[in-house]
Amino acid sequence: MFLLGAVTLCCVVVAGTLALYEPVLGQAPERRVADNRPVNAATPAAVRVVGAPFVPNVNPRQR
Known part of the structure; x- marks a missing residue:
């Protein structure tokens, strides 16, 4: 404990x-x-989906 x-x-x-000397050393x-x-937030950007849509696996035994 003493060493720590x-x-x-x-x-x-x-x-x-170092924190005290930082403003002096750096510009x-x-x-x-x-x-x-x-900012024009009304027009959403186009998103490209690759592959099949995500379907959650509700049956863990089935792959």
Whole structure:
């Protein structure tokens, strides 16, 4: 238990230190802007079905 606690404490210290220095080391990411165009949800996209329709097997002995 002592070893587990020591390793956990060391990992928390390293992660905390890196989290504090992260904004300083890296550059600020580009600001993304969402697209303002309206979405046409009234027209569904065509879906292609390949093969036979799914039929559940209600009798496990039958294959």
